[in-house]
């Protein structure tokens with residue numbers, strides 16, 4: 388089967404929102420590019436580091452394990468950028484949300500802000516490389 392057809396078969400379930408893609412997990416540990424996060428590029432340590440930092444800078448105070456009550460502003464309890472297990476579990480959801488962004492009332496993240504393309508790409512690289520570990 389041509390690689391492109393296989394990729395389409397892998398991606399289609401994500402598009403329709405059912406997270407039963409290739410391998411049956413949510414992309415964790417999949418280095419083949421079968422997740423919506425795409426590839427972890429070679430020599431991307433610095434970019435991944437910038438992506439990690441952007442998450443720590445941009446998603447506060449709402450998505451921290453230490454943030455409770457009013458400062459959490461109702462952010463879901465299972466999305467915490469300072470908790471590596473949470474970031475891995477929510478990686479694809481995080482990437483989807485920041486691609487949409489929250490500018491002009493859009494339904495993405497961060498609320499009210501659309502991150503720059505460079506920052507979105509850095510976060511993608513961090514998530515893809517982290518998931519590949």
Ligand code: HEC
Nearest residue numbers: 445446447448449460461462463466480481484496497498
């Ligand atoms: C000002 C507070 C605030 C900031 C900053 C913020 N979020 Fe959120 N986030 C929320 C709230 C409130 C929700 C729940 C309501 C919603 O989904 O819109 C949420 C939901 C989410 C969800 C779950 C969406 C879903 O449909 O289940 C993800 C993933 C997420 N945020 C990621 C992020 C990331 C990544 C950042 C930083 C780049 C970020 N958020 C910044 C408040 C925030």
